[in-house]
Amino acid sequence: MFEQVEEYPVDPIMIGADYFAADPRKDKLNLTVGIYQDEHGQTPVLKAVKQAERKLVETQVSKSYLALTGDADFCRVLGREIMGGAHDDGWVSAQTSGGAVALRVMADLLAQMPKPPTVWLQTPTYGNYVPILSAAHARFAHVPYYDPINRQITFEQMLDGLSAASPGDVFLMQGVCHNPTGADMSAAQFDALLDVLEARGIIPWIDLAYLGFAQSWEADCEMARKIAQRFPECIVCITLSKSFGIYRDRAGALFVKTRAGARETMHRAISAIVRAGASHAPDHGPSVVRTILQDDALKALWLAELDQMRARVAHVRQQIANTERSAFGTDQLAYIARQSGMFSLLPLTETQETALTHDHGIHVVKGGRVNVARLGADDITKLIGAIADITSAK
Numbered sequence: 001m002f003e004q005v006e007e008y009p010v011d012p013i014m015i016g017a018d019y020f021a022a023d024p025r026k027d028k029l030n031l032t033v034g035i036y037q038d039e040h041g042q043t044p045v046l047k048a049v050k051q052a053e054r055k056l057v058e059t060q061v062s063k064s065y066l067a068l069t070g071d072a073d074f075c076r077v078l079g080r081e082i083m084g085g086a087h088d089d090g091w092v093s094a095q096t097s098g099g100a101v102a103l104r105v106m107a108d109l110l111a112q113m114p115k116p117p118t119v120w121l122q123t124p125t126y127g128n129y130v131p132i133l134s135a136a137h138a139r140f141a142h143v144p145y146y147d148p149i150n151r152q153i154t155f156e157q158m159l160d161g162l163s164a165a166s167p168g169d170v171f172l173m174q175g176v177c178h179n180p181t182g183a184d185m186s187a188a189q190f191d192a193l194l195d196v197l198e199a200r201g202i203i204p205w206i207d208l209a210y211l212g213f214a215q216s217w218e219a220d221c222e223m224a225r226k227i228a229q230r231f232p233e234c235i236v237c238i239t240l241s242k243s244f245g246i247y248r249d250r251a252g253a254l255f256v257k258t259r260a261g262a263r264e265t266m267h268r269a270i271s272a273i274v275r276a277g278a279s280h281a282p283d284h285g286p287s288v289v290r291t292i293l294q295d296d297a298l299k300a301l302w303l304a305e306l307d308q309m310r311a312r313v314a315h316v317r318q319q320i321a322n323t324e325r326s327a328f329g330t331d332q333l334a335y336i337a338r339q340s341g342m343f344s345l346l347p348l349t350e351t352q353e354t355a356l357t358h359d360h361g362i363h364v365v366k367g368g369r370v371n372v373a374r375l376g377a378d379d380i381t382k383l384i385g386a387i388a389d390i391t392s393a394k
């Protein structure tokens with residue numbers, strides 16, 4: 001019977017990891033990973049996380065089930081952190097198993113509405129949105145966001161594309177450190193986008209994955225705050241995987257702002273969807289986050305560690321631009337220094353991307369995404385040299 005199972009599309013990031021493992025070259029370089037790494041390829045546990053874990057071991061008195069929407073304290077503390085005073089009224093929230101499950105619960109909810117809205121996605125965007133929306137049987141469509149060859153956001157085309165959206169549709173965007181492009185809208189562009197969404201009755205859905213990696217935790221919350229203050233209905237998903245370095249512990253949350261009369265129904269709907277899927281969110285990661293956010297000393301330590309990760313990524317980005325200019329006399333990659341977060345797209349054609357791996361042992365995610373955090377000083381020179389080689393007319 002099982003021979004009838006058909007081939008499933010596998011996430012290109014996971015396929016990339018397999019190709020890398022199979023590459024026998026000793027000097028191969030893996031830029032496919034979606035996590036923060038230092039120059040040695042390590043993802044250390046933050047000191048603040050270790051201390052919070054110790055505190056939890058000593059103080060936790062029960063491991064019984066929580067509500068289907070998780071720990072209300074975690075949701076309240078996190079919601080206030082992200083949205084400030086705009087989180088005080090009107091939200092239904094759920095603790096979820098990382099950001100992916102927050103996205104999936106919302107996708108299920110939209111797909112199950114009597115008149116399912118269309119979710120508008122940026123192209124390119126996070127590679128798991130389409131699989132998540134598809135698995136939920138949600139409706140979705142695309143608008144252009146970024147042109148990798150010209151290395152810039154296609155803002156006007158994005159707004160043009162949205163003219164096909166109907167009132168009640170949803171626009172799924174990311175907070176800072178856009179994955180996979182590294183290119184964030186300017187504050188003026190973001191405000192202009194919100195004007196369009198508001199004028200057209202489109203509901204903003206913001207997905208936050210890299211808070212603290214662009215400017216600072218506080219500054220990086222600004223986009224979510226603007227949405228929360230301005231829109232009577234909006235959606236916020238967050239993963240704490242990156243900002244706290246707790247990837248495998250699965251901490252995330254879903255926040256939905258509804259009009260007053262819809263709140264109880266929304267709470268029951270989210271609870272029912274959670275029950276039929278993940279059932280309960282894991283508690284360890286979220287408890288660590290709550291413990292850190294509720295303890296001034298731990299919070300200060302965590303913010304300092306987050307700042308170090310941010311500074312390293314910004315430094316690598318600058319190093320790429322500087323090294324290219326000083327050692328190669330070119331500016332092909334100068335845009336990388338102006339972008340933020342762990343990822344950028346290389347301005348390569350498909351053939352050039354294949355040559356990067358085939359000829360130089362540098363592995364990137366299909367479409368040219370590289371994790372800049374992974375690069376050490378020698379890797380930077382290797383990468384720039386390889387790009388010069390494959391892009392020069394031979």
Ligand SMILES: Cc1ncc(COP(=O)(O)O)c(C=O)c1O
Nearest residue numbers: 034098099100126179209239241
């Ligand atoms: C934009 C974005 N959203 C959501 C996620 C999902 O995060 P998690 O691993 O917590 O499910 C990621 C992970 O890479 C991401 O980049």
